[in-house]
Amino acid sequence: MKVEILYFQGCPNHGPVMEMVRYVLAQEGIQANVETVEVQDMEVAENLQFLGSPSVRVDGVDIEPGREKDSPFFGCRTYAVKGKTTGVPPEEWLVNSLRRYGLGKRPSCCVEQTATFPEPEGSVKTSGIPLPQSPDLYLKIPTPCVPLLMTGNTEVPSLSQRYNIAPSQEVAAVRIPAEGQAREFALLRWGLIPSWTKAPSLRDRMINARSGRR
Numbered sequence: 475m476k477v478e479i480l481y482f483q484g485c486p487n488h489g490p491v492m493e494m495v496r497y498v499l500a501q502e503g504i505q506a507n508v509e510t511v512e513v514q515d516m517e518v519a520e521n522l523q524f525l526g527s528p529s530v531r532v533d534g535v536d537i538e539p540g541r542e543k544d545s546p547f548f549g550c551r552t553y554a555v556k557g558k559t560t561g562v563p564p565e566e567w568l569v570n571s572l573r574r575y576g577l578g579k580r581p582s583c584c585v586e587q588t589a590t591f592p593e594p595e596g597s598v599k600t601s602g603i604p605l606p607q608s609p610d611l612y613l614k615i616p617t618p619c620v621p622l623l624m625t626g627n628t629e630v631p632s633l634s635q636r637y638n639i640a641p642s643q644e645v646a647a648v649r650i651p652a653e654g655q656a657r658e659f660a661l662l663r664w665g666l667i668p669s670w671t672k673a674p675s676l677r678d679r680m681i682n683a684r685s686g687r688r
Contacts, residue, residue, distance in 0.1 A: 513527065
């Protein structure tokens with residue numbers, strides 16, 4: 475993993491950002507390759523998609539949420555944080571970026587409360603093959619911790635604890651939609667649509683489908 479600090483010569487906030495990055499990495503117990511990249515002019519800024527000095531990126535992604543589509547800018551960068559303007563991004567943004575890669579210390583809410591799939595009790599027999607019974611599915615992870623599991627910027631709705639998610643209902647999930655893409659939040663419906671049909675109406679009727687030998 476690489477952390478980049480992009481700046482231009484003479485930027486007054488270059489030093490404070492360097493200190494912030496070193497502090498956060500030390501606090502989180504992370505050993506990362508920290509690179510400083512000097513941006514010399516607008517042409518370089520456009521090539522690097524530079525958003526102003528200083529900028530901090532984790533594996534090429536800016537730590538400030540929602541800036542992915544902004545146009546390049548060669549000048550001093552400011553950050554709006556809790557109604558105030560500052561030249562140094564908050565530590566929280568860097569911490570969140572690191573945790574989306576599974577790095578750093580996880581908050582207690584994520585350690586103590588996780589999405590749980592209980593071990594099945596007993597089994598049923600189909601064509602002589604023992605198969606586990608369908609386990610109960612429930613959700614205990616609090617909403618503020620969900621973005622820490624993702625690398626994308628998917629909006630997460632408010633989630634409440636659920637102790638019995640039944641077939642045909644929506645299940646909160648963090649998934650990788652395709653190889654090489656960022657993890658995203660999604661609501662998936664518990665059901666099965668067989669490959670031989672395109673009729674969604676069969677989904678709820680197939681909840682107890684099992685495979686076995688004849």
